[in-house]
Structure formats: structure tokens, C-alpha cells
Amino acid sequence: MTHNGSGPGPGAKKDYVLRLYVTGQTPRSVTAIDNMRRICAEHLAEHYTLEVIDIYQHPEACEEQQIVAAPTLIKELPHPLRRIIGDLSNTEKVLVGLDLRSRSDPTEVKRD
């Protein structure tokens, strides 16, 4: 379940490495995966790697990655590391969490 960007496109300075930890095929997991794919497609073009990990299959990942809540999205790169928990239905908050939008001014796009 890995989506790989096809290299840096015009204007893209950084590639995003994202991991989404979900709990099997629960409705909440499905919603989160759908939401994340949509956000990535809309805001990150091809410049990202998204890995979806089922913690039921990989329970050891919880301790390694300090997972408490599910679903949890971890933005590994670019630094700093960020966590977003929930089914990612609030796109604004996800964008803030990904540093694509500043907290103070939600319309400003930081990536450029």
C-alpha cells in the first residue's frame, strides 16, 4: 500500500514521508486511508511516500513509533516529526499538521 511519487516536480523542494497506522479494516481506518489519499493527491501532488501500516499485523510498531491512538498519521519527513491522530476528516487540521498551512493564517501555504 505504498504510493511513490515520481521524483521532484516543478516547485517541489521536499518530499514527504508519511506513515498511517490503522487498525485493520475498521470503518475508521478506511475513512482515514481515503482521507489521506485525497489530501495527498490534492496538496502533495506526486511528492510523497505514504505507507499504511496495520497495527494488528505489526503490533511492535506501536511501541517503536509511540502509537497510542488509532488512526495515527506520522509525518516522518520533512522534519520536524509530526503526529496527527483521528480519521483525518478535518482537512484543515491535517494541513496544519503537515506544515502545509500555518496555524495563524490558514490560507497561507508554507511550502512555496
Added chain:
Amino acid sequence: MNDAAHPQLSKAATGIDGLDAITEGGLPAGRPTLLCGAAGCGKTLFGVTFLVEGSLRFAEPGVLMTFEERPQDISDNVKSLGYNLSALIASKKLLIDHVKIERGENEESGEYDLEGLFVRLGHAIDKIGAKRVVLDTIENLFAGLSDSTILRSELRRLFTWLKEKNVTAIITGERGEGHLTRHGLEEYVSDCVILLDNRVQNQITTRLLRVVKYRGSTHGTNEYPFLIDHKGISVLPITSAGLRHQTSSEAVPTGIPGLDSMLGAGGYYKGSSILISGASGSGKTIFGSHFANATCERGERCLYFAFEESPGQIVRNVLSVGIDLQKHLDSGLLRFEAARPTLYGFEMHLARMNRDLDEFKPSTTIIDPISAFRGSESEVHSCLLRMVDILKTKGITAVMTRLTSEDEHIGGGDQGIPSLIDTWVSLGALEADGERNRGLYVLKSRGMNHSNQIREYQITKNGIQLLDVYRSVGGVLVGSARRHAQATQRKKREETGGKSLAGKSETNGKRKLASKAQASTKPQGRTR
């Protein structure tokens, strides 16, 4: 819950002896227990002890999920107690998972649950086959996650899940205003709730433990003092019905032949409590040391609680009167436990002494002096009562010394010590003829005949020596008056061939007890 299905609630011993006594066996097995208390109460240490003792003594591996302290810090903190956590972790008897929850680190978008925590804990439990779990302090989740409605329902689910997992769990919680815990965890964990408290009175802190509730089991309901020191946690169980102890008619020598002969049984009764009271300089410590020495000479163990002098000082001082305690220290039969009375509250001293007695298992003990403990009379009295209770339950013969003030009359002024003492030897000054001489008498000795004479004693280089009794019309002759009588007697014996005029035995004749007042009003009592 189907308590009815279990005729006897199965329990998991904590390994903290006093606590297991109060809870009549330990925490409810396979259920969560809430342990709450303010910061610094020892919650984490309780949890760690529960896990370590569980894996070492009861072959029950444990998982510690810490939401606060780093595993390394916990490991370092308990190292001084002799707990080697890294070895336990290496041998898969213990697993520590540090859940880091940073405030504001998580962006929240949409709905979530705590399944990550469940998976994590479940994985840890399965990895080592854990039977015990400690969550310390799960309330920290409230700081990291903003949706308390989700948290509450998830915590409720977690505690049910823990029961299904059949692990014995301790969940710690910070004390909250008006509630047992800040976030009302007691609402969810209701099988067993234990409350820890730190109380400061007169600048002295006392740690107290109380079992608030224990579903399906009887338990001690009082507040029990407990102690945390280099030997870990000790809880002092206070037996309310402490009159079940065995009584013995066996006599234990006092270490002073003259005193033995004053007691009908030839010594103190085994397992009884003895009080030696006297003013400063009356030789209380020497009386105690004689007893300690005699115990060790018989090859038995003696534990000496020193509250005013350091062990080195006692050993040196009593050596000057011919009692060599050092050799008993070297052979391991004698042990000193010294502490300043102000170090902890009386309750804590009691807990510490209880622990030391259980560990060393002495046949006799010296508490020197009990008067070092200050406090309200009722408090000291109740503590003394419990101390005597503990000693009797363990069958330990105890000699306690008590300082009385200078002007207290011999045998008087001891209202503070009630009827809980079995044998009471009172030391006092006998003032007569411008002299001050030392005198003792047995104020009481339960269950045996005892002399009611006042006996003069001397502290010599061979220890305490009780002197023969010389009586005159005015009372017992002491000091120079006695020496005069002795000389006269000797002279007479030389002259007449030795008919004793003064007897040692208390059975002959009508006795007159000398007192300061009596003696001093008879300055001419030196003649026979």
C-alpha cells in the same frame, strides 16, 4: 461481574508483606486495582515492587507501562533497593514500555480511539506471558489528548479489557480535589481501591495506606503506616485483636543475677514486655546491655534499637562496665538499629521496627529509650500499645527503657505508661545522709512473685551489682550507712562467730520500704 461464581476470591500477593496481611492475601487476581495518592506518595515504587516481587517470588511476569517516568530513571531509582530491572528485562520477566505523551504534540483531526494503546499493551503482555500489569500514571493521557469524552469511554473499555486478559493490574492515579483521582478513575476501577497519603505533623512526615474498598473480600479498614527506605516498602499491619499471642512460663535471665533473684520466675517471662524506668545516669542502657549480652551468651539473637546514642557509643560505654557487646556484634548475634526519633513519626518507626524484627528474627529486643518519642499522650500511648502488641505476637522478650525526670519520685510519675507492661523495674536515686545512692525495685511483674524491696545497686567495672539489703528502723540502709552496717556486722561476726543480723531474703520480717522522704528524715539511721 459474577462474584457469586467464585466462592473464594483468588488473590495475587503483592510481596509487600504488611499489605498482603491487610488485604488478606493480596490484590484481586485478574482484576484491576486503583492505587491513588498525591505526588511523592510512592505509587510508582508500589507498582514496581508488585511487578518485581511477582516475577521473582510468584513466577508471574509483569508489564510496566509508564506514562511519566523514563524506564531508565525507574530502573535507577529502584537499584538502591536491590532490584535489578535490566536483568529481569533481559530474562523476559519484566517489560517496560514508556508511553510518551507530549502536550500539543498531537494534532487531532476527526475521530480516534486508543486502539494503539490496547495493541501495544496486548503485545507486551503476550510477549512475556505477563500476569501482572502496572499502568503508571494513565491519567497523563488526559494531558496529551484533548477529547476527554473519548478518553473516558476508552479507559472504561481498557479496564474491562484488562479483566478479559485476566491480568492483575495496578492503575495509579494522582489524588484530585474532592476525588480520589484527578480524573475520577475510581469510577471505572472499582474492584479494589488503595489510597496512599503523606501526612505532615510537627514537621514529621508519616506515610499512610488505606484500603478504601475491596469488592468481594474483607480487609483491614484502618490507616496503616508504611515506610519507604533502602529496603523497600514495608507496611505495618496493626492487628486489632492482638491478644492471641502465646504465653510462656519460661523465664529469660535478665543478665543481672541479683535482679533475677528478685523475680519469682528467676528472670523475665519469655515474650513479655519489660520497662526499665529511671532518671538520667541511672544506668538504664547498662540494664539493657546486660540483657542483650545474656541473650547473645545463650547463642540467641538480640536486636537493639538505639534512639539516643549511636551504636559505637553504647558499645564503648558499656565496655567500661565490663560488658563486651562488640564480640556479639562480630558474631552476628547482636544487631543495632539506630535512628533519631525525629527522623520519622512514631508510626514510621514502628513500621521500620516491625520490618527489622521480621528480618532479623531476634529472641529479645532492647528499645532504648521509648521516652525519646514525643507526641500527644494518646498518640504515644496507642503506638506503645501497638509496639507491645507486635512484640508479643512475635513472642519477642522486649526490654524498653524510659527516662523519667529527676524530680520524679521512684516508681512514680509514670502515668503515661499504662498497664501494658508486664514487668516494670524502676530505678531511682535514694537520697539519705547527704548522699545519693542508686536504688531499684520491681514495681510490678505480672504472673510471678517478686520482691518488693528497694535494692541498692552499684554500677561497677563488672556491670550492675545488686547489694545485700541492710535494714534499720528507718528503712533500708544505703551508701555509707550500709557500709557502716556491713562493717559492724563483720565485726560482730568476728566477735560472735557470725550470726547474720541482716538478711538478703525478703521473706523474713516486716518490710519497710525506704523512700527519699523516709530516709532523709532519719539522718541517724546509720546505727543498727
